[in-house]
Amino acid sequence: MKVSCLQENLAEGLSIVGRAVSPRSTLPVLGNVLLETDGGRLRLSATDLEVGINCWIGAKVDEEGATTVPARTFIDLINALPPGHVDLELVVRTQTLNVRAARSEANIKGIDAQEFPIVTVPDDDAAGIPIEPDVLREAVEQVAFAAATDESRPILTGVLAQFENQKLTLAAADGFRLSVRTVDLPDAVSDPFSIIIPAQALTELRRISGDQEDPISIHVTAERNQVIFELTDIVLVSQLIDGNFPDYRQIIPRDRNTHTVIDAASFLKACKMAQIFARDAANISRIQVEPGNDLEPGRVRVSATSAETGEDVSELDATIEGESVEIAFNVKYLIDVLSVTNAPQVSLDTTTPSSPGVIRPVGGDGFTHVIMPMHLGQ
Numbered sequence: 001m002k003v004s005c006l007q008e009n010l011a012e013g014l015s016i017v018g019r020a021v022s023p024r025s026t027l028p029v030l031g032n033v034l035l036e037t038d039g040g041r042l043r044l045s046a047t048d049l050e051v052g053i054n055c056w057i058g059a060k061v062d063e064e065g066a067t068t069v070p071a072r073t074f075i076d077l078i079n080a081l082p083p084g085h086v087d088l089e090l091v092v093r094t095q096t097l098n099v100r101a102a103r104s105e106a107n108i109k110g111i112d113a114q115e116f117p118i119v120t121v122p123d124d125d126a127a128g129i130p131i132e133p134d135v136l137r138e139a140v141e142q143v144a145f146a147a148a149t150d151e152s153r154p155i156l157t158g159v160l161a162q163f164e165n166q167k168l169t170l171a172a173a174d175g176f177r178l179s180v181r182t183v184d185l186p187d188a189v190s191d192p193f194s195i196i197i198p199a200q201a202l203t204e205l206r207r208i209s210g211d212q213e214d215p216i217s218i219h220v221t222a223e224r225n226q227v228i229f230e231l232t233d234i235v236l237v238s239q240l241i242d243g244n245f246p247d248y249r250q251i252i253p254r255d256r257n258t259h260t261v262i263d264a265a266s267f268l269k270a271c272k273m274a275q276i277f278a279r280d281a282a283n284i285s286r287i288q289v290e291p292g293n294d295l296e297p298g299r300v301r302v303s304a305t306s307a308e309t310g311e312d313v314s315e316l317d318a319t320i321e322g323e324s325v326e327i328a329f330n331v332k333y334l335i336d337v338l339s340v341t342n343a344p345q346v347s348l349d350t351t352t353p354s355s356p357g358v359i360r361p362v363g364g365d366g367f368t369h370v371i372m373p374m375h376l377g378q
Contacts, residue, residue: 053204
């Protein structure tokens with residue numbers, strides 16, 4: 001292999017695939033990045049066997065070939081090189097990659113490319129499900145954070161993706177909260193189906209699709225054990241999670257006793273102030289909702305108390321229909337959802353202090369977040 005490419009392009013490509021490198025593995029080759037010539041371009045690949053990323057960059061190919069090199073060493077080296085051309089040449093016999101740029105030269109010991117797992121790419125004639133990148137990014141932002149990080153229930157570390165007609169619904173839950181977002185698809189899906197995608201994979205997809213302008217194409221393999229997201233010069237492939245996702249519709253309350261509409265930015269600021277004290281008290285924050293009257297608006301008080309450090313109270317104006325209520329939530333969870341509602345106002349629907357609260361952006365019917373209350377000690 002003998003290729004030449006720009007340092008800027010190589011560094012950017014490595015930043016895209018680098019997050020898929022396995023940090024700890026019994027297979028040394030999984031700590032490497034695959035470099036392979038492909039149709040006049042250089043393909044970079046990395047995988048931890050759960051998530052794999054391919055990225056293609058422009059290159060001048062003098063000799064075809066492939067190798068794998070230690071990811072951390074190679075990424076640090078390329079980032080340290082000055083802008084301009086980088087020449088890569090492989091000594092096949094020793095699997096040593098010679099790297100030259102300006103007046104710098106390095107040799108990196110690699111592992112034969114044949115030992116690297118195949119990172120799937122979609123067939124050229126395979127028709128995928130298109131979706132606008134900004135739509136998918138926002139949906140992932142509003143859902144993936146609610147997935148569990150505890151591996152004791154693997155199914156909850158994933159995001160349910162339901163494809164039906166011209167709708168895609170994403171749902172994630174960790175036992176304390178639930179996020180659901182429905183978006184429109186440009187084309188109808190012929191046969192409805194559901195898959196469970198690791199939240200980590202969707203988070204990576206959101207990260208690497210920031211510059212994507214053309215629709216992202218979603219492919220599910222025939223066996224439905226992998227999902228492939230095809231971008232312009234990037235392909236992300238992820239294993240799917242087997243099992244049955246809980247029926248999230250049963251978790252969303254159908255009734256409410258109090259409907260509160262409040263400025264989202266003010267509510268978020270009040271929650272962040274409450275967290276300063278709540279973090280020493282199991283993140284408990286009290287939300288007191290008091291309806292208004294003809295003379296004054298409704299009020300929402302956000303408060304937190306710590307026996308060690310003190311207390312905080314913020315009072316906000318709100319439009320309130322229904323009964324007064326005092327309910328406690330994990331303030332970190334409130335901050336998480338208020339940070340992604342992407343709306344000037346949000347609504348909070350409550351029934352009793354021991355029942356879940358429902359947060360939605362005002363004016364948008366595609367996003368619903370359910371948050372379980374915390375026990376208020378007397």
